[in-house]
Amino acid sequence: MASQMMLVEEKSDVRILTLNRPKQLNALTSPMISRLLELFLSYEEDPNVKLIILKGQGRAFCAGGDVIACVNDIRRGCWRLAADFMYKEYALDYVMATYGKPQVSIMDGIVMGGGAGISVHGRFRIATENTVFAMPEAALGHFADVGASYFLSRLPGFFGEYLGLAGARLDGAEMLASGLGTHFVPSMRSKELIEDLCGSGASDAASISKIIDTYTQQPHLKESSAYHRMDVIDKCFSKNTVEEIIFALEREIAHKTDDWVSKTISSMKKASPTSLKITLRSIREGRALGIGQCLIREFRITSHVFKGDISKDLVEGCRAILTDKDNSPKWKPSRLEDVREAMVDQYFERLEDDGWQDIEFPTRPYNLHPPKISNL
Structure with a gap:
């Protein structure tokens, strides 16, 4: 099954890997992630492989991980199974971020969530006129993960906070301008x-x-383009709290109509208040951490989100947005002011559950950081 969802071509010393679930926008399943991890590790040891090219079939590069499958596991009381899925996904992201050979990602089409994880951590990130990039997790009751606290925190100014909190979409030109893309090819x-x-x-x-x-x-x-609004983004998204960010944005339109600002405020107010606060803290802390540290911390947060003891917003968000599609999630807490700092603290603490452990990464032969985001 995984071989049908992941096509492998061998051309001289190059390996072309094609995600092949076009009807599902190449959303990553557990077998696909396992196969990618297996291939990347084997190619790293193979002297006959010099370059890996990763692309997607159809109109998406990869729209993310299979969130619905994870939420179905959580609903069945198997949150650990869902967390195991993320464990493997983060392990793959870490391998890509510390990889010893060049990876070229052809980001032609939709690149969201987990799709960013398997592309942005690579050395060459090629955007096209079809590229649509976003980290929309907060709207689903999750948070910007797959190493986003590393790569979003290193974008120019406070552009990363804007992307993570507003779930804003970028086209190929904006990906190149921000440094998320390294090249633009038609x-x-x-x-x-x-x-x-x-x-x-x-x-x-x-x-x-x-x-x-x-x-x-x-x-x-x-x-x-939002990239022309960096003055407003830096002014507003540099604030210390989500409440202050929204207040600063609202002041921008107090005396003058601005559709872009209004849309940004609307997007944030629709998202899970808990997710917004987690996302902001995660990106802010990520600025001072390496990629491995970011992924370890993100796995802690994800494990708490999946277990659902603090909030069940992920299950509710997926119901409202992905399954029932009524687009009216009932967040709990429903207001930002009701999400106390102590509640946010819990997500960043080690999960205390019988036999549960933090993610651990093996020593890698290439002790690298992900490629530097340009424009820094």
Whole structure:
């Protein structure tokens, strides 16, 4: 089954891995994650493999992890099974972030949640005119994970807080401008680029980059792009609390209509108050941590979210947005002011449950940090 969901092509010293669940927007299942982890680890040891290319079939690169499957496990009382899924996903993200060989991710189409985890941690991140990037977890009652506390916290200014809290969507040009993408290549040229990479024999980052550069274009940022609003983003999203961020945004439109600000406020007010507070603290703390530390901490938070002792917002959010689709989640607590700091603290503490352990990463041969986000 995993072999059908994950296509593998061997071309000279290049391996092309294609996520193949187009009807499900290539959402990651547990077998897909296991297969990717197995392949990446084996290729790292194989001297005949010099480069890995990761792409998606259809109109998505990858829309994230299979959240519905996780929530179904939680509903059946099997939250640990759902947490095991995330354990493997974070382990894969860590391997990619500390990988010894170049990875080229062709982000042609939707890149959300877990899809960001398996692409943004790689060395080369190619956006196209079809790219739609977002970290929409707070709207589902979760938080921006898969190492987002590392890569969002390293974006220019407070752009990462904006993406994590508002769940805002970026196009390919915005991904390139923010540094989430390293190159912009028109979708129709991606096949030609892959063929060129496979036939070049290039194995070092500089040679690969030179090949990609020949296909790269400088896309035009739309006038409506959030990237043109960095002054407002930095002014508002630098505040210490979610309440202060929303208040600062509301002051921006007190005397002047601004559709972009209004939309940002609306998105945040629809999201889970608990998720917003977790996300903000996670991104802020992530600035001072390495990728491994970020993923270990995110797994603690995820385990608490899945166990549901503090809040059951994830189950409710998935019901409202993904299954029943009434888009009217009943968050508990329903107001930001009712989410006390002590409650947020609990998510960051080690989960005390019989036999439960923090995620542990084995010593890696390449003690690397993820590639530097450009523009820093």
